[in-house]
Amino acid sequence: MMGLSQWSPSHILPAIRQQIRTAAQITSIHAVTSIRTTPPSKQHTIEEANKRKQLLDRPGLFGIKRGMMTWFTPQGEQHAATVIEVDSVEILGHKTREQWGYDANIVGTIDKLKNVAQPQLKMFEEAGTAPKFKFGEFRVRDGSGLIPVGTELKADYFAVGQLVDIKGITKGKGFAGVMKRWDFKGGRASHGVSKAHRKPGATGGNQNPGRVFPGKKMAGRMGGKNSTDFNKEVLHTDADAGILIVKGCIPGPNKSIVRVADAIKLYGKRIGQT
Template sequence: MTEENKENTAPAAKPENTALPVAHKFLVGQKLGMTQVFDAAGSLHAVTVVKAGPCRVAYTRTKENDGYQAVCLGFGHKPDKGANSAEKGLAKKLATKPIRHLKEFRVTDLAGAVAGQTASVERFAEGQYVDLQGISKGKGFAGGMKRHGFHGGPASHGASDRERAPGSLGSRRSLGRVLPGQRMAGHMGVDTVSVMKVKIIKIIPEENMILVNSGIPGPKGSMVCITLTNKKINVANAVNLKAKSKKDAIVAKKPAAKK
């Protein structure tokens, strides 16, 4: 074997395990469930616990090679027998076990992101607002009333088998067909659902956990994508406004002080 062939067949060098630049505000995690916590002001919040990271940068996309820029994060591992050839090859390149979840995040600038880096929950801070994305629970085959909220037919008069029927589907003879996109019975759930502008109530770095003030689509154990929101945040708190109006109403009811 020549020296050139020896170099080509040499095992890949183990990537340097450094931190992903904090400019990239996104993570992949796992939904653990819901609980409730008190904040510093004593208010009780219903929160969802997400185990986010540590995530590994699996690869990056560049405009020169792929036509767009993105950073792919990997989260969790699975056994070798459950991985295909591509997943095993990626794991060998990263010198790790096969990755269970992979998610690409589009970026305008890679900002020093390279394969092998790690990302933790410390890139977020308490009080920030994030967008959450998950896969909704599967409901199986559902009718029009459950799937789309149809009214249904009258239950007091008419045929007994028309109470939950969707009703007419098409037009007259001149059309003679059902238009594409007609809402009908079918498979419900297992859809990509996003929840926007959710506040981070608490971060537990030693356990890689983020507590967010909202429910998250999907069952326990499902994958969740967390991204710092770029939408406008209304600073006014509806709860505080309600409490203030209630306090003003109580003050208004009090009789005027006697002179």
């Protein structure tokens, strides 16, 4: 046997190497050559958003919902219809792509005779129109859809038989239960049901999953949200009376202001877009 003094590093190192396990080696970031890559295009810019949107060639207009009626066709057919009043709708200004990143017409409706904000008076003076109670913008596909300032849009802006989209704010129903808000069936009327006829039932489970998932249909505030009805047929237009009659019902209560525009699913498609 070797004495302690006879051991040398050459005898110790092989033994140590046998006990050490091999591990993955991580390359230092300083050893990697840096390469400058092109930055990705930002998908949230206005230019990219305009490419994804189905914009129309011309703007829409504002209307006032006046109520529903029964409309009879020359063939004797009976349809439920909604009467929309077009009151003093005029072009107040433009938003151009060079300044704002998109093209839009600023449209106003309903003459306002008092309590007009001072910053808004300049826009009305430049347009040469009376102050408006309601105004907003309608985006268009390009600059060819910009209508001259001061132009009045009447009810015959849309043709009979044309399809239009109508956007409004739905009627506010307040706090509603699940049967009214989500069309739940509810509990049974008898046979063991006690004071739970209109309740939603179990929502979260006891242990699995033991919680209520986000987005669960439950009782809450109903209505008062933006809603769009697509492809409404125009039944009648009267430019002098300012009357536009469309087939079916539209969102919002009577006397509410709605946005009427060409049907986006029919007229908003671009070349090569399905």
